[in-house]
Amino acid sequence: MSDDIWARAEIESPCVKVCVMHRESDLCMGCYRNRQELALWGSMSSEERKAIMAELPGRAHLVKGQRRKRGPRP
DSSP states (O other): OOSGGGOOOOOOOOOOSOOOBOTTTOBBTTTOOBHHHHHHGGGOOHHHHHHHHHHHHHHGGGTTTOSSOOOOOO
């Protein structure tokens, strides 16, 4: 049996399984997508996904060095 039926020509998710939202930027600190992009990723076209993927490296500075920083606890 062939796996060709499962083959897809889609852009892979940039998820790295570090799913924590950065408070100030509202970006995922693992993949740098915002909440709307995360929610809609499965229904986006390849072109929409490519456009977002091209933007992600430029967002890294918004969350870099802040993964371990914690705010005051309530």
